Amino acid sequence: MNLKKRYILLITCVGILIGWLSFGGTAAIMHKTSSTEFCLSCHTMQIPYEEYQGSIHFTNAKGIRAECSDCHIPSDPLDYVITKIRASKDIYHEFVTGKIDDEDKYEAHRMEMAETVWAQLRANDSATCRSCHSFDAMDTYEQSEDAAKMHEYGVANNQTCIDCHKGVAHFAPEPELDTEAYNRVVAQTDNTPADATTVYSVGPIALQELGTINPAVEMSVVNHTDTIRTVALSGYQMKGAEQVLYMGKGQRNIIATLSEAGQQALNVGDFEADEYGNEWRIATLTTDITEPVLGSPDALWGYAEELDNVYCSTCHAKIPANHFTVNAWGPVAKGMGDRTDISALDLEILTKFFQNHAKDVAGH
Secondary structure, X not given: OOHHHXXXXXXXXXXXXXXXXXXXXXXXXXXXXXXXXXXXXXXXXXXXXXXXXXXXXXXXXXXXXXXXXHHHOOOOHHHHHHHHHHOHHHHHHHHHHOOOOOHHHHHHOHHHHXXXXXXXXXXXXOHXXXXXXXXXXXXXXXXXXXXXXXXXXXXXXXXXXXXHOOOOOXXXXXXXXXXOHHHHHXXXXXXXXXXXXXXXXXXXXXXXXXXXXXXXXXXXXXXXXXXXXXXXXXXXXXXXXXXXXXXXXXXXXEEEEEOHHHHHOOEXXXXXXXXXXXXXXXXXXXXXXXXXXXXXXXHHHHHHHHHHHHHHOOOOOOOOHHHOOHHHHHHHHHHHHOOXXXXXXXXXXXXXXXXXXXXXXXXX
């Protein structure tokens, strides 16, 4: 072997060594800095780590643990590098700004951080979730009825995992609603014309010995003075449950609860059986009210949509009101409401919004 060939061989070997050290070293560093142990070396990661320890991704019956990188670092080479570069800001805030170095600061930025991660997952169609989970591999018979329905809905509407599973490993941001939002709705009752022929309850209306009218209920005005409106409330009674007045025949949207005196004050029709054998009759209650009312339900529905954004859409994708029927919305809203700290009044208003825009009501 002549000297020239030896130099070429030496240069080649040196190049291979440098390449191996560069790329191999870079890969090793990338891998090492993707470990859960490395993530936890930052003080600011203690709060999310404690939340993660209480999740099913940390401990579960099958003994399968998803590490930090499994959820936060995509396997696609380009996305992998971009994510690692983007993560440099975490080092900067850990050692330079102290942006989330205590619990109060962390909570103040929780929504901002959550929305950043949610946006990344939407952009890549929840790629890290799908590395373990897929619709094709799901056995829906092993899921609850509600979960199976929601997954079917998600597939049909091209939703991605993070749309519904925002709080799966870390606490979702605490919902917040302007405390004055409802008061602004009530304030709009001042704009209700004195001669309005149709009005809507903005909150529960107590009818003394007759019963109670629920929020967001339509009433026809029969007569009025400066302080009193005489209104007619029309709905349906079901035989055997005469103490309740429903919005429509077969539609279990409760618009009023009646006492014995209230039931006696009704103007009623004859009972007629529906296709399920339940008997219904139309019933109208005419009574005086003094409470403030709205001339249009628009302000109340706008408030309900705010409630939907805060208490529903914070955890999962928004479900259109016309996705369920009137009767389906009642238990769905109650079941989801029980998982939050929504007030009884707000839950009633939100339920009424869903039921009044349900698929068997919309367009009527």
